[in-house]
Amino acid sequence: MDINKQKIELWIYSNLELVHLLKLMVLVVSTFIGAKLLEIPHGSWISGTCLVLNRPVVELGGVINRVSQRVSGTIFGAGMSLITLFWFPDNLLIHSLALGVAFPLFSIFIFKSNKYAYQVAILTMLIVLSIGDGWSYEAAYWRSINIAVGGVISVIFIFLLPIHAKKEWRFELSKCLLLISNLYEETLKGDQEDRQKLFEDNTDIITSVRKQRKIFPFVVKESSHFKSHKNEMEDVALRLRKLSGILELLASSVFHSDKGNHLITQLSSIHDKKEIIQSHLHKMSDELLHGYKVTENTEKLVWRSSKLELLKLNEQNLHQEAPLSPYSYIWLNNKFGEEVMKLEENLYILF
Known part of the structure; x- marks a missing residue:
């Protein structure tokens, strides 16, 4: 990979929230200006749709599903509103009944597996039915069109400046491994002054693992390779969590006992x-x-825990309590190393 390109990517994925904020600002402001210059009726709905669809950081592959749900929800909601207004204009009772019927109709039957689309449909009905007769037909028509246009613009924008879930995961996983390494080193040092920071670092590891799990569905959508290795992806998250758990146990023992x-x-x-x-x-x-x-990992760790060392330590600490025995500390360290090697095997398959 080109060094300059690599530096740019590293900066982008290290500052993803800031980059996304700047992209969203350009998208919303430019669509707002365009709608005003072209004098599109209800044109602000284009900007509003772009804002809603891209509000959180959107990975490539994630926006299309959300666009389809928003557009379909808008069309069904606007259509039912227009039918209601055509047959029963200015009839509050019928309008209220239509809203009541729409809830089970959309949530149970039409959009059973797309809860976001059902919510958009209900919201569209509320907006259209509350506008008032005379404006409702035009408003429903233009708002439906503008929301669809906003959805298309969002898709084009995502493909022009994509956030690749695979790359996002690589950078997040790389950062997580460094956190684990640093926490491991500091735990073995046993520096009492750093214990609060170490527990905070462990929290950062857990947060990182949760973030990675949220990225997984988008990684699978982007790549057939990862789709066929979903089990290995879950194994990676599981092993990271195990490593964090072992370090948490070691740190708790070390920093709550002078003997430990x-x-x-x-x-x-x-x-x-x-x-x-x-x-x-x-x-x-x-x-x-x-x-x-x-x-690929070709190195095999050989654990040579000295029995003489353990016996000597046990004799020395016979009358002094420690949270864990010397054997337990060594066993936990062995398990930590084994999980690192297994993690390397998973990553060799995935990357």
Whole structure:
């Protein structure tokens, strides 16, 4: 990948909210000016539709479904309103009954699997029926047309300046792996002064995993490769959560007990493998960040927990309580390393 292009992409996906805000500003303002210059009746609905459809960060593939729901909901809502107004103009009782009937009609039958479309249909009926006779037909017609136009413009805009879910996931996953590596290193240091920051970092890891899960549906829509490997994607999220859980348990033990802090900072069986485990975390993070293929792991970790070391430590701490035994600390570190290696296998398949 070209270095300059890579830097631009890194900045974009690291500042996604800001970039999206600027894109949305340009889209809404330009459609507003265009509607005014062309004197389109009810033209503000074009800008309004673009704003609603692109309000959250929209990944490529996500906007089309939302556009179709909004347009279909508007058409059905406007159509039912026009029929009601044609047969029963200025009849509050019938208008109220029509709204009441519309709820089960749209939510249960017409838009059973598209709840957003049903809400748009009801909202459209409320707007059209409340305008008043004489303006309702024209308003329903133009608003339906303008919402459809706004939907088309949104789709074109998304394809011109796309946010690729796959790239978004790569950058988020890369950042998450670095957070895990840093938290792992700081936990093994056992620095009591940093414990509040470490617990905050663990919260950031959990937040990142949740964000990645939200991106998954859009990744699957963009790529048939990922669609056929949805299980591996879920495994990645699961392993990240396991790594976070192990670190949370270790950190809780270390920072709530001086004895636990002493043990984890002295166990050579843990620190011997720290650099190896971290090297794998950093390798995966760098490969994801720079768009390289994740290389296959050929290294096998051999756990040589010294029985003499454990027996000696147990004897030394026989009369002093610690949250976990020396064996438990070593076992948790081993599980952490194993999960890192399994995660690398998943990423090799996916990327």
